[in-house]
Amino acid sequence: MTKITQFINISKRLYSGATGKIKAQKYVLTKYFQGEPKESDFKIVEEELPELKNGEILTQAEYLSVDPYMRAYMIGYKLPTDMIGGQVAKVIDSRNDKYPVGSYVTDSYGWRTHTICDPNKPRLPGVMPLTRVPDISPHPISLALGVLGMPGNTAYFGLNEICQPKAGETVVITGAAGAVGSHVGQIAKILGCRVVGFAGSDEKCDYLIKELGFDHAINYKTANIQAALKAAAPNRVDCYFDNVGGEISHTIMSYMNKYGRVAVCGSISSYNDLKLPKVTIMQPAIVFKELKVEGFLVNRWTHRWDEGIDMNLKWIQEGKLKYKEEVYHGFENMVKALNGILRGENTGKAVVKVN
Known part of the structure; x- marks a missing residue:
């Protein structure tokens, strides 16, 4: 049993003795990651949380998100620092009429069990909005961290606004x-495009084709990428949605049509590397094919956040x-x-059920 597990088993409780106050647990990063994240990097x-003030709510985490960006972003914080991340949380106490006890919210509370916040407090531009989760039954509430949350909006806005695909492309x-890639491919199919996906196992490729309707799926670990891409x-290629970076991106971009569009969403292939890997230079393909290559963060569209959620929910219902x-x-x-998502163990969105 690890020290973290022992700590959780000992301290998993809501109230601190006779005071009746909430005690929250949270992950604090104390060491920068070297290679894969380790339990010893955290405490x-x-x-103990204070009493609620007027306008505030107290939430209890039910599902926590794990996403590749977490591995990359933490180098930008001064240690020690609370671990970042989104969560779906249940309101268990409230002094805000818009957020009654029993309702659910999503917010970037990080890896913690309980949080006090004021939903009415203004946020800086580009900061993810606190969102009250709509009734999405019979679907699980955890979808607010996936297709109906940040990954879903990353796919929706990244594909539509950056790549701007047209039917037949x-x-x-x-x-x-x-979580993002599987969603992007389905939106592209809805828009009438031919869709080719790269994944890391034959099982994942079968899922993309048989379940999600991709036209082709290629196992990048076993295929000749250049030959397989030409066949598929x-x-x-008119649009490339890049989640991984690395040499495969050079191969794909070199095979694009003139005026192709590239949405650079992430670089998961290098997140655990101690030094950035060297890849073949991409500028010749970008220049001679006159490609549009644009990186993006989804918080660019926080002012349109509900638009993405509403459209993705509509597509699910349909x-x-x-x-x-x-x-x-x-x-x-x-x-x-x-670590599971950084190794590519997941299919779709990975979440952690707290209890």
């Missing part, structure tokens, strides 16, 4: 079986958008879950 800290996606996209979740169990397994 779990327990803190060919869209290629790396990391295609992940005989008319070359049966046009499918989803899959990889559910880990236990607050003590946050690091395990994060």
